[in-house]
Amino acid sequence: MLKYVLRRILVFIPTLIAITLLGFVIMVSAPGDPVERMVSAAQSGGEIGSQTANQIEQKKFWSKKLGLDLPIFYFSLNTLAHSDTLYRVYDRNERNALSRLTSEYGNWEAIAAYYSAIDELNSAHGSIKVDSTMAMGYSVDKVKQDINQSYFESSALKATYNETVINAKLETLSEIYSAPYMTILSDKLDIVKEKLEAVRQTATPWRVFVPVVNFYPNNQYHRWIFGDGNWVTGKGSEFTKGVIRGDFGTSYRTKMPISEVIATKIFWSFFFTMVSVVLGYLVSIPLGIQSAVHKDSRFDRISSIIVFILYSIPGFFAATVLLMTFANPDVLHWFPASGVEPVRGFPEGASFFEVWSGRFPYLILPIISYTYGSFAFLSRTMRVSMLEIVNQDYIRTARAKGLSERTVVYKHALRNALLPIITVFANIFPIAIGGSVVLEVIFTIPGMGNEVFQAIVNQDYPMVVAVLTITGVLTLVGYLVSDILYAVADPRISYSK
Amino acid sequence: MSGQTATSQFNFRQYAWSQFKKNKPAYISLWILGVLACIALFAPLIANDQPLYASYKGHTLFPAFSFENVYELELENGSVEKIQLDIAKWKQMKLESVLWAPVPYAPNRSDYLNSDYKSPSGEQYFQTPTGEIIDMPARFRHYLGTTEKGEDVLSGLIHASRISLTIGILSMGIATLIGLVLGALAGYFGDNKLRTTRGQFYTFIVGLVLAYYYAFMLRGDMLSDAIGTSGAALLLQLLVSILIFTAVCYLFYWIGKLVGKLPLLRSTRNIPVDSFISRMIEILISIPGMVLIISIAAVAKPSIVNLMLIIGLTRWTGIARFTRAEFLKIKNLEYIQAGQSLGFSEARIIFKHALPNGVAPALVAIAFGVAAAILIESSLSFLGVGVPPDVVTWGSLISSGRQNYAAWWLVIFPGLAIFVTVAVYNLLGEGLRDATDPKLKT
Numbered sequence: 001m002l003k004y005v006l007r008r009i010l011v012f013i014p015t016l017i018a019i020t021l022l023g024f025v026i027m028v029s030a031p032g033d034p035v036e037r038m039v040s041a042a043q044s045g046g047e048i049g050s051q052t053a054n055q056i057e058q059k060k061f062w063s064k065k066l067g068l069d070l071p072i073f074y075f076s077l078n079t080l081a082h083s084d085t086l087y088r089v090y091d092r093n094e095r096n097a098l099s100r101l102t103s104e105y106g107n108w109e110a111i112a113a114y115y116s117a118i119d120e121l122n123s124a125h126g127s128i129k130v131d132s133t134m135a136m137g138y139s140v141d142k143v144k145q146d147i148n149q150s151y152f153e154s155s156a157l158k159a160t161y162n163e164t165v166i167n168a169k170l171e172t173l174s175e176i177y178s179a180p181y182m183t184i185l186s187d188k189l190d191i192v193k194e195k196l197e198a199v200r201q202t203a204t205p206w207r208v209f210v211p212v213v214n215f216y217p218n219n220q221y222h223r224w225i226f227g228d229g230n231w232v233t234g235k236g237s238e239f240t241k242g243v244i245r246g247d248f249g250t251s252y253r254t255k256m257p258i259s260e261v262i263a264t265k266i267f268w269s270f271f272f273t274m275v276s277v278v279l280g281y282l283v284s285i286p287l288g289i290q291s292a293v294h295k296d297s298r299f300d301r302i303s304s305i306i307v308f309i310l311y312s313i314p315g316f317f318a319a320t321v322l323l324m325t326f327a328n329p330d331v332l333h334w335f336p337a338s339g340v341e342p343v344r345g346f347p348e349g350a351s352f353f354e355v356w357s358g359r360f361p362y363l364i365l366p367i368i369s370y371t372y373g374s375f376a377f378l379s380r381t382m383r384v385s386m387l388e389i390v391n392q393d394y395i396r397t398a399r400a401k402g403l404s405e406r407t408v409v410y411k412h413a414l415r416n417a418l419l420p421i422i423t424v425f426a427n428i429f430p431i432a433i434g435g436s437v438v439l440e441v442i443f444t445i446p447g448m449g450n451e452v453f454q455a456i457v458n459q460d461y462p463m464v465v466a467v468l469t470i471t472g473v474l475t476l477v478g479y480l481v482s483d484i485l486y487a488v489a490d491p492r493i494s495y496s497k
Numbered sequence: 498m499s500g501q502t503a504t505s506q507f508n509f510r511q512y513a514w515s516q517f518k519k520n521k522p523a524y525i526s527l528w529i530l531g532v533l534a535c536i537a538l539f540a541p542l543i544a545n546d547q548p549l550y551a552s553y554k555g556h557t558l559f560p561a562f563s564f565e566n567v568y569e570l571e572l573e574n575g576s577v578e579k580i581q582l583d584i585a586k587w588k589q590m591k592l593e594s595v596l597w598a599p600v601p602y603a604p605n606r607s608d609y610l611n612s613d614y615k616s617p618s619g620e621q622y623f624q625t626p627t628g629e630i631i632d633m634p635a636r637f638r639h640y641l642g643t644t645e646k647g648e649d650v651l652s653g654l655i656h657a658s659r660i661s662l663t664i665g666i667l668s669m670g671i672a673t674l675i676g677l678v679l680g681a682l683a684g685y686f687g688d689n690k691l692r693t694t695r696g697q698f699y700t701f702i703v704g705l706v707l708a709y710y711y712a713f714m715l716r717g718d719m720l721s722d723a724i725g726t727s728g729a730a731l732l733l734q735l736l737v738s739i740l741i742f743t744a745v746c747y748l749f750y751w752i753g754k755l756v757g758k759l760p761l762l763r764s765t766r767n768i769p770v771d772s773f774i775s776r777m778i779e780i781l782i783s784i785p786g787m788v789l790i791i792s793i794a795a796v797a798k799p800s801i802v803n804l805m806l807i808i809g810l811t812r813w814t815g816i817a818r819f820t821r822a823e824f825l826k827i828k829n830l831e832y833i834q835a836g837q838s839l840g841f842s843e844a845r846i847i848f849k850h851a852l853p854n855g856v857a858p859a860l861v862a863i864a865f866g867v868a869a870a871i872l873i874e875s876s877l878s879f880l881g882v883g884v885p886p887d888v889v890t891w892g893s894l895i896s897s898g899r900q901n902y903a904a905w906w907l908v909i910f911p912g913l914a915i916f917v918t919v920a921v922y923n924l925l926g927e928g929l930r931d932a933t934d935p936k937l938k939t
Contacts, residue, residue, distance in 0.1 A: 011776075018780045023792075030796045077710055100718055211710045312920035314872055316879050317912035320895060324902045331902075437787055438876050442899075452788065456795040456882055464792045468784065475783040 001487065008480055019472035020243065023465040024221050028072060030461040033092045037252050037459075038062040063090040065239045066249070067223045071216040081106040081207035084214045093159035100161040105203040114195035118158050121188040125151045128184065136181050143181055150176050150185060157192075166196070224249070248466035253458045258466045261451065268340060269440070269447035276370035280378050283371075285414075285421070288382025292390060292417075293409055304383070311376035316438040319369040323442065326365060335361050338444035366443045370436065378424065386417040422485050513857070516932035523928020526921040533918060537659045544600035544652035547582055552593045554578070560587070561598060588637065591626045601637055602649035604656040604889045608639070612647030614904040615639060642906035644897055650906060653889040654914055660890050661918060664805050664874045665867040671809025673863055676816025681855065683774035683817070684824025685847050689767040696762030697753035704749020712742035774821075778814045786811060790873060794883030804883050808870050815862040823855040857933040864926030868919045875915050891915050 038058075063069050071087050078084055082102050089095045101111050130143055150173060157169050170193060177186035222231070225244055229237030234245050241247035248258035287307075291300035327337040341359045350358075389395065390413055398408045440449035448467060455463035518524050536543060547560035556570050560582050568580040588601070602608065610622045610630065617640055621633035633639075641650040693701075713720070716738050723734040756762055781789075790807055797803045827833060828851070836846045878884040878892030891911040898907030 014776065015780050015783060018776075019784060022780070022784070026792055026796055031798075077706065077714060079715070103715075103718060208715065209711075211707065308923070309916075309920070312868075312916055312923050314875060314912070314915050314919065316876055316892075317895060317908070317915060320899060320908050321912065324898075324905060324908060328902045437791060438880060441880060452791065453880060453882075456791060459795070461796070464795060468788055468792050471788050472784040475785065479783065 004487070005480075005484060008483065012476055012480065015476060016473060019476075020225060020469055021221075023469040023472075024224060026468070027461050027465040028220070030459070032459060034066055034252065034461075035059050035062045035068060035090060036092075038066070059090055067220050067228070067240070070223060071214075071219045073219055073221050074217070075213055075215045078212050078214055079103075079208045080210035080212050081108060081204070083108040083112065084212075091159070097159045097161040101199070103208055104161070104163075104205070105199050106205040106207040107199065107202050110195070110199040110202050114192065114199050115158065117188070117192040117195045118154060121154050121185065121192055122151070122158070124185055124188050125154075138179070138181060146176055146179065146182065150182070170196075243469065248469075249462045251455070251460055251463050253455065253460040253463070258463055261463070262448065262466065262470070265446060265448050265451045267447075268445050269449060272366060272370050272436075272439075272445065272447070275367055276374050279367070279371045280374035281421070284375050284378035284382055285418075288379045289386055289409060289414065289417075291379075292383045292386035295387065295390075303379075307376050307379050310372050311380065313372075315369060315373050315436065316442060318372065319365070319439055319442045322365050322369060335365050340366075340443075340445055366439065366445060369439055369443075378421065381420055381424065382417065385420040386413065389413045389417045419486065422482055513932045517928050520928040520931055522924050523931075526924040526928070529917070529921050530925065533658060533921070534662065536655060537662045540656050540659050542598060544602060544604070544649075544655040545598040546587060546601060546603040546606055546652075547585075548587055548592070548595045548597050548601075550594075550596040551587070552595070553580075553590065554593075589624055589626050589628075597636070600649065600652050600655065602639070602652040604653040605648060605887065608643060608647040608649065610647070611639060611643050612645065614645055614901055614907075615643045615647070616904070617642040617906050641910050642904065644894075644904075644907060645900070648889070650894065650910060653894055654891070654910060657890045657894065657911070658914065658918075660801060660888065661871050661874060661915070664801065664808065665871040665918075665922070668805045668808035668812065668870045669863055669866045671806065672813035672866060673816055673859065675810070676813035676862075677820050677852065677856070677859060679774050679777075679813070680817035680820025680859070681824050681847050681852055683771045684821040684855075685828050685843075685851065686768070686770040687825075687828075688769045688771045691768045691770055692765045693768060694753075694757030694762060695764050695766055696756035696759055697750075698766060698768065699762075700749055700753035700756045701746075704746055704753070707749070708742045708745035711745055712738040712740075716741075771821075774817070778817055781811060781814050787873070787876070791877070791880075791882055794877060797883070799883050799885045801884070801888065804874060804877065807883070808873055812866055812870060815866060816859045819858040819862050820855055823858050824851060827851050827855050857929075861926050861930040861933065864922050864929055868922035868926070871915065871918055871922070 036059075068090065069088055071084070076084065079102075082099065086095060086098060086102075089098060098111065098115060102108050105111065125147060128147060130140060130147065153169055153173050153176070157166065157173075160166050160169060170189075173189055174186075176182065177189055223240065223242070225242055227234050227237040227240050227242030227245060227247065229235050229241070231242075234241050240249055246259050248262075250256070251258050251261055254261065287303060291297075291303050294300055323337055324331070326332050327335045340362050341355075346355050346358060395408060395413055398412045399405075403412075437449035437453055439445070440447045441453050444450065452464060452467050454460070455467075542549065542561060545561045547563075549559065549561045551558045551560060554570065554572060556568075558568065560568075563582060566582050568582065570578045570580065572578055587595075610624060611633075615621050619642075621639055621643075622630050623633045623637055624630050639649050639651070641654065643649060644653075716734065720731070720734050720738065723730040789811055793807045793811075794804065797807065833846060833851060836850055841850075874884075875890065875892035875895075878888075878890040879896045881893070881896065884890060884893065891914050894911040895908050898904055898911075901907075
């Protein structure tokens, strides 16, 4: 038995890694720039460069905090032409432009020189002091406007890769710089043009066709899993302790640690799942037994039809109809329509009983909606497994021995028929954490499912991926537990191979 | 089973079909399914605000069948009148004779006179060609009411059946393809039946990496540009990429044969096909379907095609497991051994001889899978995740009914539509299971 459990756990590890990889791939391929989302886009106006410099600082900070200044994975497949340090460019558009330029010309060194020339041109804007001496008799406003435009154009140049667009932008810049007060910048522009010419002269497109594999011990995935401190002890971590220590990072939406959010939300999901499963088992086991024992009786037929109908009704439809009927001021206003407790909350020091009796009306409709699905599923499973058992020889033997029908059914048959039901228990963990997304949204239950939905609507991908990963891990644990339970409950199953 | 059927004349397919026909609910649901499919197929002819046939100022028109969107009609006085089919107010035009579609409304098109939730039984209004506003004549009633914007619910239901059925069937088509192939491979080869030389094995792995590199990485920019242009461009670029991929793989397959002849690399090893595929299945089933699908749908661009792909790519595990189990049994049967001893290729044995016999259990999984896919699609469109906001679906209709519980017709009718479709597929699945699995007969 112990050997079996150990072997199961060994198999567990690659699956676990695969699940984290899946979550990581989803997070990395999510649209939008996470850094952009974290930096509150302050409108730049007034002094040139001052606010944008602040923004750039912030961008750098967040890209470090989110670990985006690291390569993505332990190894990467790259072309000989591309630099393996491209990920250090924190702006997504500029990174894309650089990558495409490299694909076209195949000489990263020259392109890097070109890029830093633009960078210098850009930063030169900040050092210009606009006053009347500098304006050389032109209106100061006109000069400021020119510099603004020039800054805009040269910034855009960094994110441009199309040849004709680059030429057009350079053309525009040259035009602006034809004014005499722009000499400082036009020198820099000449350098940019020179470097671009160099890029075109020394193009080596063949390098693109040669694959190269690079390895990175420190990367985004590693950091996500193990944190940015010591990967075994977690000491010295600055921003994240890693998934392995329960740190899933920061939510984009609330800017709060995800593990804290999950800790506050998990109760209600777990509560509803547990209640519905317990109720489901209580109703469906006797029902399944009765319809299997009295197969083809009227009771069996009617209950089968009802169970089948319930089984085919979508949960969100049933929940909406319930709300429409029993929480609608125009029809029957028996229950409140949303939430799990009164909006104003409970007075300080309310007793356990007071709290739960206050919550009770809020819980009825959700519990019905949660339960009927699992109830239908469980009764069908129970009926089928009971049907298989009642035709077995040992049941016939038990009857032939003269045991009462009650003993035969509840003592001999039930024990074996319960086995498939155990497997269902494995699914409780993931449902509890993922929650029933749809039902929680309909009833505005502050649980995990609702949180996932809000995260999706607000494109809060770290949250989505955190829930995905946790659910996956818990399902694995659930399968392991149910396998062990199975082995305990059924002595015929031997796991020692 | 009686001895008569067990003779050499016994035909499993006929037996299963006769068993299936005896199962009345399943047989009836097959018919209902046919009707549903017809409704979906002919939706534009059943519910359309453009007349099927109209005669207007001496011209005979078939607007509902027209491929162009603009008619240029030459009038008697020599001038030209332009009619844009999709925005013309046909019901207010002076048509000499006209044949309307059974439901004379299109989904997504507002009937402004009847906006703001008109109930099926309540008062509805109609504007005649002369401009009068009268009580709704029976021919033009919104029999299932309207939405807030005055869209006809019945027409929406009819057109939404196309989306639900296509998603159900096509996504399961994808899942079936993946599930059957992977399940068959896993069951047939197991862990130690597919053997290859060490040299060929490693060469092929290198080949896979290179194929990915040349087909998808080098062409990454081209592919992402194509996504921005059009579906056809993307399809073309993808096709080129897949061609390159296959070509490189094939090349390395042959190189591998040569490498496998070298000393040291000549020793053979097993390819653990079964372990690999089983692990893949285990990973997929350990993530709750809804959470996984919602996560992917949140990242991908909302579109019906994407939804289909996501459901198809995540729901093949059941089919693969059934097929695998069936192939574990089949691979030891005599006719497979006969095929092997005749020197047939493995591909021929698997796909031509074994698969047709191993497909029955998968059919059951497919029928249940379609029901599940339709449920997933409607839940997602109910939540508004992964489905474009302007597409009318059964789920989105129910979701719009949540804004106003007085409009019960927005919840009840689409809900019934989902229920009937799902129930029909579930009944079909049960009928198939009973018909193909003699063990369940008692």
